[in-house]
Amino acid sequence: xxxxxxxxxxxxxxxxxxxxxxxxxxxxxxxxxxxxxxxxxxxxxxxxxxxxxxxxxxxxxxxxxxxxxxxxxxxxxxxxxxxxxxxxxxxxxxxxxxxxxxxxxxxxxxxxxxxxxxxxxxxxxxxxxxxxxxxxxxxxxxxxxxxxxxxxxxxxxxxxxxxxxxxxxxxxxxxxxxxxxxxxxxxxxxxxxxxxxxxxxxxxxxxxxxxxxxxxxxxxxxxxxxxxxxxxxxxxxxxxxxxxxxxxxxxxxxxxxxxxxxxxxxxxxxxxxxxxxxxxxxxxxxxxxxxxxxxxxxxxxxxxxxxxxxxxxxxxxxxxxxxxxxxxxxxxxxxxxxxxxxxxxxxxxxxxxxxxxxxxxxxxxxxxxxxxxxxxxxxxxxxxxxxxxxxxxxxxxxxxxxxxxxxxxxxxxxxxxxxxxxxxxxxxxxxxxxxxxxxxxxxxxxxxxxxxxxxxxxxxxxxxxxxxxxxxxxxxxxxxxxxxxxxxxxxxxxxxxxxxxxxxxxxxxxxxxxxxxxxxxxxxxxxxxxxxxxxxxxxxxxxxxxxxxxxxxxxxxxxxxxxxxxxxxxxxxxxxxxxxxxxxxxxxxxxxxxxxxxxxxxxxxxxxxxxxxxxxxxxxxxxxxxxxxxxxxxxxxxxxxxxxxxxxxxxxxxxxxxxxxxxxxxxxxxxxxxxxxxxxxxxxxxxxxxxxxxxxxxxxxxxxxxxxxxxxxxxxxxxxxxxxxxxxxxxxxxxxxxxxxxxxxxx
Ligand code: ADP
Ligand code: ZN
Numbered sequence: 001x002x003x004x005x006x007x008x009x010x011x012x013x014x015x016x017x018x019x020x021x022x023x024x025x026x027x028x029x030x031x032x033x034x035x036x037x038x039x040x041x042x043x044x045x046x047x048x049x050x051x052x053x054x055x056x057x058x059x060x061x062x063x064x065x066x067x068x069x070x071x072x073x074x075x076x077x078x079x080x081x082x083x084x085x086x087x088x089x090x091x092x093x094x095x096x097x098x099x100x101x102x103x104x105x106x107x108x109x110x111x112x113x114x115x116x117x118x119x120x121x122x123x124x125x126x127x128x129x130x131x132x133x134x135x136x137x138x139x140x141x142x143x144x145x146x147x148x149x150x151x152x153x154x155x156x157x158x159x160x161x162x163x164x165x166x167x168x169x170x171x172x173x174x175x176x177x178x179x180x181x182x183x184x185x186x187x188x189x190x191x192x193x194x195x196x197x198x199x200x201x202x203x204x205x206x207x208x209x210x211x212x213x214x215x216x217x218x219x220x221x222x223x224x225x226x227x228x229x230x231x232x233x234x235x236x237x238x239x240x241x242x243x244x245x246x247x248x249x250x251x252x253x254x255x256x257x258x259x260x261x262x263x264x265x266x267x268x269x270x271x272x273x274x275x276x277x278x279x280x281x282x283x284x285x286x287x288x289x290x291x292x293x294x295x296x297x298x299x300x301x302x303x304x305x306x307x308x309x310x311x312x313x314x315x316x317x318x319x320x321x322x323x324x325x326x327x328x329x330x331x332x333x334x335x336x337x338x339x340x341x342x343x344x345x346x347x348x349x350x351x352x353x354x355x356x357x358x359x360x361x362x363x364x365x366x367x368x369x370x371x372x373x374x375x376x377x378x379x380x381x382x383x384x385x386x387x388x389x390x391x392x393x394x395x396x397x398x399x400x401x402x403x404x405x406x407x408x409x410x411x412x413x414x415x416x417x418x419x420x421x422x423x424x425x426x427x428x429x430x431x432x433x434x435x436x437x438x439x440x441x442x443x444x445x446x447x448x449x450x451x452x453x454x455x456x457x458x459x460x461x462x463x464x465x466x467x468x469x470x471x472x473x474x475x476x477x478x479x480x481x482x483x484x485x486x487x488x489x490x491x492x493x494x495x496x497x498x499x500x501x502x503x504x505x506x507x508x509x510x511x512x513x514x515x516x517x518x519x520x521x522x523x524x525x526x527x528x529x530x531x532x533x534x535x536x537x538x539x540x541x542x543x544x545x546x547x548x549x550x551x552x553x554x555x556x557x558x559x560x561x562x563x564x565x566x567x568x569x570x571x572x573x574x575x576x577x578x579x580x581x582x583x584x585x586x587x588x589x590x591x592x593x594x595x596x597x598x599x600x601x602x603x604x605x606x607x608x609x610x611x612x613x614x615x616x617x618x619x620x621x622x623x624x625x626x627x628x629x630x631x632x633x634x635x636x637x638x639x640x641x642x643x644x645x646x647x648x649x650x651x652x653x654x655x656x657x658x659x660x661x662x663x664x665x666x667x668x669x670x671x672x673x674x675x676x677x678x679x680x681x682x683x684x685x686x687x688x689x690x691x692x693x694x695x696x697x698x699x700x701x702x703x704x705x706x707x708x709x710x711x712x713x714x715x716x717x718x719x720x721x722x723x724x725x726x727x728x729x730x731x732x733x734x735x736x737x738x739x740x741x742x743x744x745x746x747x
Pocket of ligand 2: 448449450451453466467468469470471701
């Protein structure tokens with residue numbers, strides 16, 4: 001054997017997936033010293049750069065040299081991606097038709113940058129005070145007394161001076177710097193820290209969940225319970241079971257704004273907070289959490305949908321709270337639905353999954369009713385609290401005068417509520433001041449220059465804003481069209497306008513307006529939410545940001561300002577969405593000691609959705625919606641995908657959309673799917689392509705959009721069909737984009 005062959009002993013050919021918009025893994029040569037295994041994180045050359053990558057498969061090089069393969073540069077010091085997570089990445093990519101590299105990116109983004117941990121440094125007193133003393137130096141020395149070790153920032157803050165003063169004291173030998181152990185990434189959780197007494201229905205639910213977690217294996221459940229039923233306490237018992245079994249648990253939440261209260265409740269039950277995972281967590285912290293999760297040190301993560309891609313090593317439980325929320329659907333990049341993919345991950349991990357909601361999606365409810373999921377129900381509020389009493393205000397007969405939005409009855413009841421020292425929530429799901437601005441003299445309407453959308457006036461910002469692309473312009477004083485002065489009129493209400501009305505009607509009340517435009521970021525938002533819970537406001541005016549999940553004990557009256565606003569969109573999910581939202585927002589009332597009420601202002605008070613909300617009878621509503629879906633062959637009875645074809649040039653977009661539709665119709669049937677011939681009536685087991693038609697918003701950010709809907713029976717392999725369709729109609733012009741959305745949430 002030659003010396004050269006010896007040094008090749010143990011060399012490998014590895015397939016490496018890179019976190020870029022490419023589906024395939026690339027082959028690299030791995031020199032013997034590396035000894036790579038699937039899941040290892042590596043650094044590889046890519047064109048003229050270096051890239052992060054993950055080993056997807058490994059084969060011995062069999063004595064061959066690198067040939068024309070490039071060599072892996074190094075193996076990173078990161079825990080490897082486990083087999084189930086790699087399988088999950090493959091699965092998500094296959095399901096969504098996203099390039100596998102983009103799905104990988106969801107899993108590795110937190111650790112792709114090789115930022116080394118900077119060791120934490122603390123300071124403590126070391127020697128005699130320096131000869132030259134100043135007031136600031138004296139304060140720092142005083143702060144550092146007691147033998148404890150403080151960070152530079154802590155010392156500087158305590159002494160109200162700059163970091164430079166601390167540095168100077170170190171130079172003078174009065175303080176010394178010492179290395180501190182790394183901050184723990186998560187507190188220790190005790191499954192028995194403070195067990196809550198559960199009521200009968202809660203107990204039954206908790207027992208079903210704990211025994212599923214104890215047994216292990218994939219076990220899906222729907223936990224359906226009215227608002228305030230105490231679902232959280234029930235799934236906390238499942239978390240406790242996962243902890244006792246030495247495993248990990250993941251709790252997904254639709255809005256990060258929700259998590260503050262949740263973290264407190266969690267800490268009260270388990271003695272420490274869970275690890276938080278969302279875009280508001282610093283990059284460095286995320287990198288450390290990622291490792292902690294992979295090493296099994298972090299036991300429970302509460303997070304936004306991206307937490308689903310964390311490298312859990314022993315995941316026993318996933319909870320998807322408010323599982324019906326549209327926020328679980330990621331719209332751009334990898335268009336995945338976190339609730340559905342959570343079920344997939346649970347299956348791959350062999351874990352229990354709990355989908356919790358007061359108003360489950362039709363999909364999940366059907367799965368529970370057909371026995372695919374365990375069905376746990378809580379039919380009453382915990383602690384014998386009554387459900388809120390809900391009444392409608394018929395706006396046709398009892399609405400306010402022109403230019404006002406709050407009906408006299410709602411105003412009167414709000415006044416009484418505030419006088420009793422209780423809280424009122426006015427809910428209006430519209431940001432800004434007014435959704436449309438027009439000129440009274442020429443009829444000119446302000447629309448976005450990039451989008452097919454009206455500009456929304458934001459009076460506090462003195463601007464007109466596009467809610468689709470973020471375009472902002474100043475609100476002029478004269479009409480840009482006819483140059484009339486003082487002719488511009490705001491049409492319709494937004495939360496800011498409602499605040500103006502409330503200021504007139506309730507001049508004494510402490511009022512807070514909350515929407516996603518709220519300045520000051522997550523931290524300030526969390527503080528305000530805590531203030532509401534503490535009773536610091538009489539009136540809260542808010543969008544869906546305040547409608548969901550929060551526990552405001554002083555809130556006893558909810559006024560829904562425009563209950564019908566979501567109903568007219570023509571979207572088949574509109575009724576379901578409105579039902580869920582109204583249920584959520586009315587459910588905020590009466591969660592404390594006093595009973596709650598809700599008044600719903602509606603122009604169509606006899607609409608089935610409004611009737612279902614008033615009666616509290618969800619069954620009939622669900623039954624009807626489910627029937628409609630079944631008859632139309634829509635999910636969960638059929639499968640659906642939307643293809644959005646967009647381009648700067650409307651003609652190019654439409655031409656390609658037509659080509660795609662033609663390609664779809666002309667595909668031959670295979671054993672994976674059957675295709676309806678163009679023009680003919682489709683059979684029940686055939687796939688049909690509908691459209692193209694202009695997308696519901698036909699222009700966004702300067703791109704014209706056309707939409708195709710692909711409707712398939714459950715038996716069809718929709719993804720295989722979509723792949724064939726996309727391959728059969730290659731893009732002929734640059735600049736045309738096709739976005740595939742499997743299981744679109746609005747259509
Ligand atoms: P949901 O998530 O179902 O809307 P929560 O879990 O937020 O309801 O619970 C509503 C309120 O009821 C919370 O304040 C919670 O602490 C309280 N609660 C839950 N279970 C019980 C119980 N068994 N006894 C007393 N209070 C309870
Ligand atoms: Zn726009």
